[in-house]
Amino acid sequence: MSQRTRARGLAAAAALALALTACSGGSDGDEDGAALDNRTGAMEDYAAGDQFTATEPLTFSMLFSDHPNYPSQDDWLLWSEITERTNVTLDPTLVPMSDYEQKRSLLIGAGDAPSIIAKTYPGQEDAFVSSGAILAVSDYVDLMPNYQKKVADWGLEANIDQLRQADGKYYVLPGLHEAPWQDYTIAMRTDVLDELGLATPTSWDEFRTTLEAIKEARPGEYPFSDRFSETYPGGNLLNMAALGFGTSAGWGYNNATWDGDAEEFVATAAMPEYKEMVEYFHDLVADGLMDPESFTQDDDSAIQKFVTGKSVAIGTNAQTVVNEYEPGLATNDPDATVAKIPFPCGPVGCVLNPVTQTENGIMINADAADSPNFVAMMQFIDWLYYSDEGQEFTKWGVEGTTFDKAADGTRTLAADVDYVGLNPGAPKHLQKDFGFAGGNFAYGGATELLWSTFSDAEVAFQESIADYDMIDLAPPAPLDEAESEQLTLIDTTLRDAVSQGTIQFILGQRDLSEWDAFVADLESKGATQYVDVVNGARDRYVADNG
Amino acid sequence: MVTTVETSAGPLPARTGSLLRETRGYKVFRAFNVVALLGVVAVTLYPFLMIIARSFSSDTAIRSGRVNIWPVGFNLTTYQLVMNDAMFWTNYKNTVVYTVVATAIALVLTTCYAYVISKHQLRGRSVLIGIAVFTMFFNGGLIPNYVLITSLGLKNSLWAIVLPNAISVFNLLVMKAFFENLPLELEEAAQIDGLGTYRILWKIVIPLSKAVIATMLLFYAVSFWNSWFAAFLYMDKSELFPVTVYLRNLIAGSSTAQSTGAAAADVAQVSANIQSVTMVLTVLPILCVYPFVQRYFVSGVMLGSVKG
Numbered sequence: 136m137s138q139r140t141r142a143r144g145l146a147a148a149a150a151l152a153l154a155l156t157a158c159s160g161g162s163d164g165d166e167d168g169a170a171l172d173n174r175t176g177a178m179e180d181y182a183a184g185d186q187f188t189a190t191e192p193l194t195f196s197m198l199f200s201d202h203p204n205y206p207s208q209d210d211w212l213l214w215s216e217i218t219e220r221t222n223v224t225l226d227p228t229l230v231p232m233s234d235y236e237q238k239r240s241l242l243i244g245a246g247d248a249p250s251i252i253a254k255t256y257p258g259q260e261d262a263f264v265s266s267g268a269i270l271a272v273s274d275y276v277d278l279m280p281n282y283q284k285k286v287a288d289w290g291l292e293a294n295i296d297q298l299r300q301a302d303g304k305y306y307v308l309p310g311l312h313e314a315p316w317q318d319y320t321i322a323m324r325t326d327v328l329d330e331l332g333l334a335t336p337t338s339w340d341e342f343r344t345t346l347e348a349i350k351e352a353r354p355g356e357y358p359f360s361d362r363f364s365e366t367y368p369g370g371n372l373l374n375m376a377a378l379g380f381g382t383s384a385g386w387g388y389n390n391a392t393w394d395g396d397a398e399e400f401v402a403t404a405a406m407p408e409y410k411e412m413v414e415y416f417h418d419l420v421a422d423g424l425m426d427p428e429s430f431t432q433d434d435d436s437a438i439q440k441f442v443t444g445k446s447v448a449i450g451t452n453a454q455t456v457v458n459e460y461e462p463g464l465a466t467n468d469p470d471a472t473v474a475k476i477p478f479p480c481g482p483v484g485c486v487l488n489p490v491t492q493t494e495n496g497i498m499i500n501a502d503a504a505d506s507p508n509f510v511a512m513m514q515f516i517d518w519l520y521y522s523d524e525g526q527e528f529t530k531w532g533v534e535g536t537t538f539d540k541a542a543d544g545t546r547t548l549a550a551d552v553d554y555v556g557l558n559p560g561a562p563k564h565l566q567k568d569f570g571f572a573g574g575n576f577a578y579g580g581a582t583e584l585l586w587s588t589f590s591d592a593e594v595a596f597q598e599s600i601a602d603y604d605m606i607d608l609a610p611p612a613p614l615d616e617a618e619s620e621q622l623t624l625i626d627t628t629l630r631d632a633v634s635q636g637t638i639q640f641i642l643g644q645r646d647l648s649e650w651d652a653f654v655a656d657l658e659s660k661g662a663t664q665y666v667d668v669v670n671g672a673r674d675r676y677v678a679d680n681g
Numbered sequence: 682m683v684t685t686v687e688t689s690a691g692p693l694p695a696r697t698g699s700l701l702r703e704t705r706g707y708k709v710f711r712a713f714n715v716v717a718l719l720g721v722v723a724v725t726l727y728p729f730l731m732i733i734a735r736s737f738s739s740d741t742a743i744r745s746g747r748v749n750i751w752p753v754g755f756n757l758t759t760y761q762l763v764m765n766d767a768m769f770w771t772n773y774k775n776t777v778v779y780t781v782v783a784t785a786i787a788l789v790l791t792t793c794y795a796y797v798i799s800k801h802q803l804r805g806r807s808v809l810i811g812i813a814v815f816t817m818f819f820n821g822g823l824i825p826n827y828v829l830i831t832s833l834g835l836k837n838s839l840w841a842i843v844l845p846n847a848i849s850v851f852n853l854l855v856m857k858a859f860f861e862n863l864p865l866e867l868e869e870a871a872q873i874d875g876l877g878t879y880r881i882l883w884k885i886v887i888p889l890s891k892a893v894i895a896t897m898l899l900f901y902a903v904s905f906w907n908s909w910f911a912a913f914l915y916m917d918k919s920e921l922f923p924v925t926v927y928l929r930n931l932i933a934g935s936s937t938a939q940s941t942g943a944a945a946a947d948v949a950q951v952s953a954n955i956q957s958v959t960m961v962l963t964v965l966p967i968l969c970v971y972p973f974v975q976r977y978f979v980s981g982v983m984l985g986s987v988k989g
Contacts, residue, residue: 201930
């Protein structure tokens with residue numbers, strides 16, 4: 136989410152420039168994929184499960200986000216093995232990861248983008264759609280059997296529908312996950328829980344009672360001091376809690392939330408569920424269970440409180456446990472242990488958001504459709520990004536060189552290769568020395584593949600939430616240009632007002648009796664207008680596309 | 682980032698034992714000056730010292746906020762990590778090359794341009810000034826600039842960084858003001874002695890302009906040294922990047938984990954002091970240049986301001 140907002144400014148500028156310059160070019164991608172005569176190098180009977188190999192050597196340009204921790208090397212096994220297997224040479228344009236989105240906007244705007252534009256989060260393509268610079272990939276998915284199979288097998292049609300623009304097409308090929316992947320949750324000091332004889336909380340209610348018990352045992356400290364408030368106050372915490380309370384907030388906040396029962400979008404902050412969530416956190420703060428600084432402090436301050444034992448609960452993801460909390464605790468308190476608690480359930484039950492089943496993927500330069508080897512490129516992308524073999528290859532590398540596979544399918548890294556601390560001290564690194572498991576290629580995949588590099592603790596966490604239900608995905612409601620402009624004007628004002636009000640109510644700076652006034656104020660800032668426009672777009676989409 | 686300290690040379694030296702006797706008021710004034718300026722020095726220096734200290738401290742000490750102006754848990758791991766990377770040195774070399782070439786070109790062009798527009802008798806002078814000043818307020822924007830540079834075939838070459846920013850209009854105007862201040866009689870005398878325009882510039886004006894040239898040198902060198910955006914736009918290969926882009930990317934890498942929280946593949950493991958290490962590594966060399974040009978610098982910046 137934060138990435139998306141950051142890119143929005145430049146993307147909008149690029150889109151504007153495009154609208155001015157790109158009127159001339161662009162193919163209308165309505166042709167039927169199978170009837171294309173641009174089949175140079177393409178395979179005749181390419182089907183799901185087949186190894187793609189171009190019938191003649193091909194080169195495709197690609198925009199590549201270069202990660203500082205494993206900068207691209209020309210001699211990576213990744214590059215040579217891709218050529219070996221597919222007869223395709225990738226020609227990457229290296230862009231430092233720090234400013235990847237800006238350069239991507241620039242290159243697309245200047246009409247200079249490579250054919251394959253990697254690492255694009257769904258939603259980021261919006262800015263480029265109207266210019267015609269990006270290929271409507273939905274017109275060509277019949278060239279991609281593995282992709283279609285994964286969408287069907289994993290039931291991702293609703294996720295894909297969310298990507299659709301007003302013309303009913305979509306412009307980004309997302310990374311696909313077999314199941315939702317919830318990484319963020321709350322980490323707690325398990326040694327403190329054990330010492331006090333407390334069970335690990337599994338819901339927000341239990342979380343509260345656990346904090347109460349801890350507070351009783353150690354008065355004077357706030358048992359819960361949260362982080363991830365740097366870009367958005369309570370960004371992670373409210374985002375997580377909103378799921379269980381049945382609304383949207385924090386990083387995932389949207390001014391319009393889909394109400395599955397009423398079959399329409401409703402104004403988020405006016406939802407009773409939203410108020411309920413705010414009340415819950417208000418009570419935590421009011422009762423001294425949660426540090427009021429949780430919403431304002433930077434991450435380092437929160438980490439410091441946690442690793443020095445002042446707090447016993449903090450927001451987390453898998454990495455922060457291993458990289459930040461455990462090392463910090465080890466120096467301050469060698470007996471301390473920390474673990475993720477199961478993703479807390481809320482009043483609406485134990486739910487996850489299936490939106491995490493699509494993640495960053497690729498856009499394709501519209502000019503590529505005119506290339507003689509366009510079909511081969513789509514087949515190549517299909518194999519590399521969406522086939523089981525391709526996904527295993529980009530993540531684990533080459534069997535026998537970087538990893539070995541047992542008869543039961545368990546993969547182990549080669550003894551001289553390290554990755555995420557699986558082989559500490561090994562001389563080579565899967566990402567740095569071979570180029571595998573990097574963010575440009577390895578996204579999504581089967582749950583089995585995703586979990587294959589997780590630690591035991593992380594697998595245990597994932598298993599604890601495996602049988603959670605999923606919330607309804609919002610149906611597509613693509614805005615036209617005028618609507619989108621209109622909503623952009625309201626969106627930020629409304630968003631800021633909600634965020635500010637939410638924090639004030641939680642911290643007790645504003646009394647909860649003023650809630651109705653708060654909602655009325657949002658009304659005057661255009662909350663209803665916003666929802667009406669979205670609902671209108673929804674109705675229009677249904678009328679146009681069924 | 683290192684601009685104001687020099688003003689601590691501010692108060693005039695008191696000539697003890699000369700005509701002026703120090704009044705009490707003057708003593709108080711001086712004491713106050715010393716205290717105030719020491720305060721300014723402390724305020725300016727403190728963050729810098731803290732950054733240096735952090736760059737030598739251990740992760741845990743930084744995370745638990747124990748580092749002040751002295752390193753805690755002395756550690757060189759991040760320095761080693763950065764400096765053991767061959768790409769770091771390649772990019773550092775690039776920075777030096779880009780800075781030297783760009784500064785040289787910028788100095789030549791700015792001096793020539795400023796000298797021309799400082800001549801009041803020149804016809805069309807106001808147009809030339811207008812052209813320069815126009816670019817201070819209006820520009821073609823990012824994408825047209827990119828298209829221009831690319832179509833000229835400058836992409837992935839030194840010239841893409843050096844040429845588009847060769848003349849800074851602000852510097853140009855400062856230099857123009859300086860040249861206008863030079864006594865016209867000097868040049869007339871030289872003319873009578875038979876020197877042509879170019880030799881007047883070379884033999885008379887330039888030697889008299891050391892102060893402003895040194896100032897421009899510093900301005901340009903610092904800005905080129907710190908710049909990363911042009912390189913980021915026009916370079917597609919990591920071996921062409923200046924060190925600023927390298928280090929910027931490194932910082933981004935160390936904060937990926939929290940901002941995206943997404944793919945495990947993007948886990949960043951760079952330690953907490955990468956930011957301070959970066960600052961130390963980029964600032965130190967250019968900082969070393971300061972003492973050598975400082976005596977020109979103090980008089981140089983004042984120049985343009987005296988006469989408009």
